[in-house]
Amino acid sequence: MSFNSLVFLVFLAIVLTAYYRLQHRGQNILLLIASYVFYGWWNWRFVVLLLFTTFFDYWCARWIEREPHPTKRRLFLSFSMIVNLGILSIFKYFNFFAGSLEHVLTFFGMKATFPVLHVILPIGISFYTFLSMSYTIDVYRGELKATRNPLDFMLYVAFFPHLVAGPIVRASFLLPQCQRPRVINPAEVLNGIWLILMGYVKKVVIADRLAGIVGWGFGQPTAPFPDANAWLVIYAFAFQIYGDFSGYTDIARGLAKLMGFEFVRNFKAPYLVTNPSDFWRNWHISLSTWLRDYLYIPLGGNRRGTGRTYANLMITMLLGGLWHGAGTAFLFWGLYHGTLLAIHRAWQSLTGRDTRHLPPLKEAAGGQTRSQSGRRAKHFLFALLFFHITCVGWLLFRAGSLPPKFDQVQMILSYLRAMFHWPLAAGVSPLTQPIIVLGALALFFQWQYEKMDHFSAWKTRWQAVATALALAAITGLGVFDGMQFIYFQF
């Protein structure tokens, strides 16, 4: 069941009606049943795997907590990691690694054939596996007490707003909300309604309208035409993926607020930043912080010398790329971002400047004096430049989702040739108009990301205008052909 389907709206109406009539424990049971129905709607067999992961990590955490001996505790943790990552590998990565190994062996003149697993990739497996893993790790680290009530833990893992595409909410943040009675705050309900409306605007208007351009651009074996149009297709994808994923997160956060829950913010203003570090502090924040806390820092972070810091960065980003999909293109996307982060770090070390603490663009834009205007222009130029650098990364990312009949390398090279061909095409492409309008809307949401979270604090007239415009945009400009969210595949 997808958020942008009619059946989901009916489902939500039923769930909310019942939810507001129940007490805390009843609410949890209702949400748990609803979450399994929501997930099983795609394929009931997915629920079995979800239940297995949930119960397995529930017991692992209990064993870890009970066990005083550090070696045994580590053993239980390793056991949990192996099983979780093993499931993920079998369902998501087995065919990729087997195929890659075959290629490598063939390259060295050896012949080997590995079996191909014909399994359906369970939707959202990467999200809930990471969610569940973080719980056992936190219990192991002593940062969290293992919950005794399996229903609370089941709800934490399966809670339908975040189940299939995040945000990856930590157990320390969400589990207490499952355990304690929730208070329905009218102001938060209002914020939730707005987040849902905004999420739908991002999804059905921005992302799904641009999907036509992206689908057309990448629906051919090479870049559709030379020069600037290749950039336009990539811009379209950049705004599409932002609209799609941040739209999903907004809907998820909004739904959570309607039920008295609170999720972490997953997106800020990723296309208004000036460097890769800030990009990852603004894009898919719950994943980047997960990778930082459970991978980068345990690897040693920046505490073990310069060389090791760069290596840790590359390993983290490579695995981050691979998390998105089992494919060489995703691996290269991770490598690309790892390289950008490494270059940025080296630049900071060389110049002694810490650009991490540059104010956001809108703060830079607030000045009136001459120096502030210069700062504003400089920031704008850097943001523009870094947006284009991000777009090159998106080309790799999109190539990772190409159908098997296309040659990914040929596609990427043809796009790069077209993008960096000078001079750019003369005349205005018909693609410009939708990209400007929809891109401006996406950038506006980023620009005002903080205000978007506090709808209840807006003036009544702005609330009215925004609500009417959002409803009008969804019904009057939206696409309703059941397009799935991009991040479901991860």
Add this chain to the structure above:
Amino acid sequence: MRRHRFYLIAVVCLLTSWAGYVLAGRLVAQVVAGRFGSVLIRLGQGNVSNPIPFVQHRLREALWLATLVLLWIAAHGLLDRLIRARIKYSRGVVHGVAGFVCLNLWIYAASNTALFWGAMGIGAGIQLQMQFHFKRILLEENPMSRRAILVGSSQTRAQINEELLNQRLGTNFWTAKLTYAGVQGYDLLLMERQIRRANPQVVICYVTEGYFYIGPTSATLPYFFQFRDVPDGWRRGGFRYFLGKYIFAGLFGDLLPLFRCREVLAQRLFGPAIINLKQLQYDSSLQSDLEARARENAAAFHLSGVSDFEKQAFEDFVARCQQANRQVILLVGGYNPILARQIDPAIRADMMRFLDRLKSRYSRVVLVPQGDLPEQTPADYEDLTHVNRDMQRRFSADLADRLPKLLSQGQDAR
């Protein structure tokens, strides 16, 4: 105080404009038409027969839409008085939802004006809905004593040039194309309500196997299906064949006119590329070899329960036309011979039997056999279904010559 002054000024302006329209609307229209008449006729592409009533009607529509905007603002004022004391947190949201409802009512009213549909025109791309309603409204206003509409799928559109017909048939007969790509029998039945509003005396349709035998698809359900069509659709068993999402889209569109206009609005705001790229993608997915594509397409034609459903709906469409004393001229058409050769001959035979039965049952039906129409060779086609410009011109000229006789046949039958 400032708000009251604004309302007062707006009301006075509007009342003055209405008074001006009643007293001097015709005069203003004459002046505007005198100045821009030739431009309007040229831009109208054969849809504007007389610029004076065209301008006069647009002035009235503009005033009507402005009046509705003022009523909309007044409704908000009233609502605010009602809820100010009662609702604390969600007053903005209530106003927003009320504004959205008002916007839908406004769009409903606007979608019955040529001004709105004209404003939605972008002069490029695929604008079926906009063209359909624009032409329908202009036809309603047309002062000619005899009016004919060309209905059907994109084949009717490709086959007949309405401008040429209008030029050839003199000043007392006017034709307008109310076609929709991909139309089948049930679609025509759904469109009949719209056609009725234009009140034509003659309905001309280029009929091919595509109306009955290509399975359960519907081009018009999302745009014409209404709640009142549910019982009839249920009775016919149509819901067994159509995808639920098309039916829901139609019903949702009936509830929210804004939803029904979304493709037109999206094209207006985002440009034609939004829709054209889908068509380009579809075109690029087609086989380049016509023979191979014909084999692929021919496989879609088959006799089934759906074909009986579509034929019954087509017959009911004809029956409604007869009931409204409209003559129905059915031009029996075909496809590019490359495709026609591949289609099962039993399908053609079934269609001919059905059309003959229609002719015998309904006195106002005039059937023109394919053999009587200009012959069409593969060289006359742009693809497997649509003829080229040259063939369109020849076919239209032949139809223009033939129409006076066909019309008299229809009258004889009456």
